[in-house]
Amino acid sequence: MGRQPCCDKLEVKKGPWTAEEDKKLISFILTNGHCCWRAVPKLAGLRRCGKSCRLRWTNYLRPDLKRGLLTDAEENLVIDLHSRLGNRWSMIAAKLPGRTDNEIKNHWNTHIKKKLLKMGIDPVTHEPLNKEATSQDNSSPAEHLSQSDRDHHQLIVHNSKENSISSPTENICGDEHLSQDINRSDDLLSNDLRPDETSLVDALWESISSDAQNTNYDLALSSCEDSSSWLLDSQDFGVHDFSFNCINEIEPQALQTPAMEVKEH
DNA sequence: AAGGAGTACAACCGCAGATGC
DNA sequence: GGCATCTGCGGTTGTACTCCT
Structure with missing residues (x-):
């Protein structure tokens, strides 16, 4: 029916x-x-x-x-949240004032995904695409990238250390670090928001x-x-x-x- | 200048959860 | 409990625009 x-x-x-x-x-x-x-x-x-x-x-x-592209701080926050929440765009959007889930999802698919791949990071798991390569090669992929890209990389490394979990979606509930980190990220974000266009x-x-x-x-x-x-x-x-x-x-x-x-x- | 490829983003679709009867 | 309805979410598509050859 x-x-x-x-x-x-x-x-x-x-x-x-x-x-x-x-x-x-x-x-x-x-x-x-x-x-x-x-x-x-x-x-x-x-x-x-x-x-x-x-x-x-x-x-x-x-x-x-808000209108216009996501700022570096917003991107970092999206990556951070995505590593913890997975494709829960509405939850991610809730932490970015003035941004919609659709906008973030689009930005993820068009910009961030590619950026992470370029950095040698799996955009789904947030793990290095080729762990052997990254362990052998002392120069991290992030070294070839811009400052903001390096920030992303550091953020991801930080997250993967902090959350020793296999799947980003497994650590959603009852994670005190999550709310703390989100608040921290919010502070970071609030310092770097673009004026409305x-x-x-x-x-x-x-x-x-x-x-x-x-x-x-x-x-x-x-x-x-x-x-x-x-x-x-x-x-x-x-x-x-x-x-x-x-x-x-x-x-x-x-x-x-x-x-x-x-x-x- | 033309047109094909790539990109960005608005909008649609279908599903699932919540709610009310 | 079962069904109908509404809403929200995430995935996908369509299309306008830009870039490159």
């Missing part, structure tokens, strides 16, 4: 999101939160699957996201916040400006946090403000 599809596939649009769709989604979530993702597209006037809306929001539209999404947010001055979601936005902590709670700001009485009052046109040209050009 198969599951129902999460949405009516015939009605649902796929592929890249348009600026107009982005704005609808942002406006809707700022105004109402997300009651349940399945209902969001309908209520927001989007012909998208709820899943797609959730993904778009969490991976791209959330205002607390201006982006199209920022422009989108600017346009929305100017719209917000004339609408009823300025409250949500102001709390957003204070800090992004409301977003951390956003997992929960469902029906119990937001009144949905207003939903019927939302005119689709009201969500379609004219400032969306940014992305379309």
